[in-house]
Amino acid sequence: MTADEANTHMAELASDWKLGADAKTLSRHYAFKGFAKATYLANLCAWLADQQGHHPDIAFGWGYVDVKLTTHEIGGLSENDFIWAAKLDQLTE
Secondary structure, three states, X not given: OOHHHHHHHHOOOOOOOEEOOOOOOEEEEEEOOOOHHHHHHHHHHHHHHHHHOOOOXXXXXXXXXXXXXXXXXXOEXXXXXXXXXXXXXXXXX
């Protein structure tokens, strides 16, 4: 996917999603007060990954979850990355 194509898809996502400088990754940082909500979101991400067959990198700890998407097989972003992000937006907003 080209940077222009990725930027077009960005308009369909919540504004907190960030496109990597090289347009090969898509990421979002979530902040919470406490550990439980971060754990719940990390588990939701894991569930969605299993449902979609598309697996992001997820890091979480006290008060935060970081989600990073890329399609390793092609070395960059695919439409599936944006679909996954949009589905997470639907589940969390």
